Amino acid sequence: MSWQENLINKLAMKEKIVYMVYDPFGLCFEPAIAKKIAESGVFFGDVNDSISLRLIFEEWADSFVHNALLIRISDKNQYIPFDIMRTAIKVDFHIDKFIPCLDSDVLGLIDSQHYQYLMDVTSAYRVGKLNYLDSMDFILRHIYKIAPEIIQTDVDLIRLLIRKHYLGIEMPQAIERRLISILSMQAKFKEWDFTRLIPNRAEFFTFLQRQWAFYLETQVFDNEIRRSLQSDEHLIVPFDDHDIRVFVDNLFADGILKAIEFEGLSETHWAWVGVIGDNQCSDFLRFEHLLTKLEKIFSNPDGNLFNEGFWGEVSQESGVLNANSYLLMDKLCDANKERLIQVNNNINRYFETWLLNSFGRLISTPSINNPNMVHKIPAWLAQKIHQGEKVCLLVMDGMGFQQWTRIKSCLAELNNIRFEESFSFAWVPTITSISRQALFSGKRPQLFSESLLTTDKEAALWRSFWDDQGLMQNEITFEKKVEKNATLESFTDLFHSPSLKAIGFVINFIDEQMHGMKAGMSGLNAVLDNWLKTWGFSLKINALIDFGFTVVVTSDHGNQEAVGEGWKNEGVKAETKGERVRLYRQPVNYSSDNENVLEWPAKKFGLPSDIYPLVSKGHHAFIQSGKKVVGHGGISLHEVVVPFVTITRRNDAKESEF
Structure with missing residues (x-):
């Protein structure tokens, strides 16, 4: 047994x-x-x-x-x-008697999916009883594949940091602190600030970006002159190492590191991957890299790798891929366009199957570092406030990772901020009234059944959550349609009060544009680019940070380009008729022949018991046959997995004037 x-x-x-x-x-x-x-x-x-x-x-x-x-x-x-x-x-239910050799407090830190492996490995190695610290070290070696004692060089160290942050390896804070403690004991690493670089993905890649500039400077002079350069004294990342170069190629192709302007590099130098050249050529190289990478993953995927972290990473990468494809659409050959369609279809097919099997667990599973579902975001923010921070939750209604790619490019002009990019899962059906109320209330939809199909109660739900957290009413504010505040002055008037600690803002622009968009996703991305500039999005984010707020940008749901397939009159009135969803108050008989329509098990998955949703899969829409639309309500990857981005002032940036 x-x-x-x-x-x-x-x-x-x-x-x-x-x-x-x-x-x-x-x-x-x-x-x-x-x-x-x-x-x-x-x-x-x-x-x-x-x-x-x-x-x-x-x-x-x-x-x-x-x-x-x-x-x-x-x-x-x-x-x-x-x-x-x-x-x-x-x-x-206790794990102690099944893994008696490891400290129970340490076992309590890690995800239960690792327990079977730990039983196997402790049995194979006949491990004796370990104390707290030794148990930590055992977990580092066997779960996270990190053996601190063999990290002896800068190459070893960079390889570790890139693997941790690029692959998205999340570990509990206590185990991170143990790793920091061990590495900090080594005198050879005295130049490295592990307290910033190990826990913080954004901090590490900001550091690596600066190091890249130093590295390029060392490549244009001879060795004697190079040794005297101040930049060389600050260069501690060995970019010329073969193992590091392989990672660096991917980091630039994925857009995690940004190519910079630089002159004097030899034509054959490998470092051109990180130097600005022909913009369209760079975009195409990134497109080809991501497309090939995703094709390889989904040609014969290992289902054992499917979890929320895997899909979060795929959503980010395919968001960049698709956003780039619209910039290059006139330049892409038919074969590349067909490859893109195929990889998107494969991604959605695997994701939708996984989601149906995993959504119930996802609702209840505790988050590690970032909230894995939108209704867990308020509790995550509360931890920030209890630690003395002020927070602004900025909900970009309808934003998926394609749109975040455009927004991130807009924010690149702010060189004094840093991003911590992650993801969160929206509620299904992916409509505003359900998922956004869950986001602002911190509750499952079954707990706000009376307002399920309206957003009129959002402000009250937001204030109620913070009231339960002990905040005073003058420390809380909530505002919809923030985009109507066009000037910087009118925008800052919304949060000028020094007593504010918890801001809830909604920007409706993306959602409102998508529902009237006839030019498809490329049209939506184009109008977004224009609005970001004319509204002054980056200036307004900077103002929030200047006032001392940690800004969290996220969404209630994403979006999906879809094609109408028509829908027969079911004989039952739908409470909501969206492009990608139908909501009923009683069971509906519909043809199960349509493989792109799914009866979502609402009662099983946290919705009120009197709601019966039919949701779209793939590119299906409940509209006139052949009509194209950008909509939401269904269960495609880019409707369900949305950006969750924390924006703060860089540690080395100038302090706020406010």
């Missing part, structure tokens, strides 16, 4: 029983256990407030399904209503 079966067998899932599962290690989310729970048909609740718990309990009690209700708690002090507590059978 496997350890997963050992735990699952504690539960009679086909009996109408309430189980209170104390699960401090997140074992309910371990892949094999999560699959068993999902397949059993049990009601599963992983909730942090009694109202949510009450809704789940009453829904289960009133149902005719004779399956168990599992209530997962991670804290035994969590309040549970007495009548629910009284009826529940208490069960403990």
Whole structure:
């Protein structure tokens, strides 16, 4: 019997029983256990407030399904209503007895998906009982593949940092601190500021960008002169090393590092990859690099690699790829256009299948460093405020990664800020009233069922969240249609009060433009570029930072270019008729022959029990056949996975005047 079966067998899932599962290690989310729970048909609740718990309990009690209700708690002090507590059978899920050689506090830091591997490797190596620090080091070596004792040179170090940040390896802060402590003990690395470079992706790539400029300077003079240059004294990254060069090529092609203006480099030098030349040529090279990379990944993908981090990275890269394709559309041959269509179709096909199987787990799974779903963003912001920061949540309604690529280019003129780019998952159906209310309230949609199809309650939900966090009303503000404040003065009037700590802003421009856009995605991106300049987007972001705010730019949902396939009258009135979604208040009979329409399991996935959505897959739209549209509501990658970007002042930049 496997350890997963050992735990699952504690539960009679086909009996109408309430189980209170104390699960401090997140074992309910371990892949094999999560699959068993999902397949059993049990009601599963992983909730942090009694109202949510009450809704789940009453829904289960009133149902005719004779399956168990599992209530997962991670804290035994969590309040549970007495009548629910009284009826529940208490069960403990602990990992200690299955991995006894590692410190339980360290095990509690890492994702439960790693536990099976740790059992295998500790058994294979016959590991004895390890203390807290030794357990940390064991995790570093075997989970994150980092052996600090063999990092002896600058090349080793850069290879580690690029692998961590380029591949998006996230590790708990306590384990990062352990890595920093070990590396800082080595005198040879005294020039390296690990406290900034290891935890912070944006800080590392800003550092690498500056180092690139120093490196280029060293390539245009002979060795004797070069040794006297001040830039050479500051150059500590060995870019000429073969292993580093391979990474650098990819970093420039992916747009993570930016090519710079430079003269004097020999024509055959490899460093031209990071020097500004023919812009269109550079765009095409990046397009070809990303297209080939994604083709390779999705020609025969390993489904075991599919998780939210994988799809977040794919969304970012394919966003850059597609944004570049519209800039190059007149220059792309038919074969390249067909390759792009095919890779987008493959990505969506795999993503949509994964999402249907994983969305329930995603709702409940704790985030590591950044919120993995939009309803978890307010709690993440609250941590910032409790640490003494002021935050502005700027929601760009309808923004996907294609549009973020354009916005990021606009912000490049601000050389005193840094980005921390990540992603978050929108709620499905991907419509404003559902996902944006979840974003501002910090709640699942089933908890605001009365306002599900309107946005009129957003300000109240935002203020209610911060009231629960202990903020005063004069420390909170909320404003929609911020783009109507065209001048810098009128914009800063929205947040000039020194008492403000939590700002909620909505910019509706992208969403409003997409619904009337006849020129498709290329037209949407073009009008966005123009608006960013005329509205002065970068100046307004800079003003927020000057006033001391950490700015978080995100979206309630993205968008998808689609083609109408028509839709027959179902005989039932739809509550909402979007281009990519239909919402009903009762079950609908529809032809299952249409493989591009999916009945989304709303009740299972956190929506009110009286909502029945039909959502679009692929490029399908519920509109006139053949008509093209940019819309949302469906489950394509670029509707669901949206940018989550933190913008702050660079540590080496001039302090604010305000």
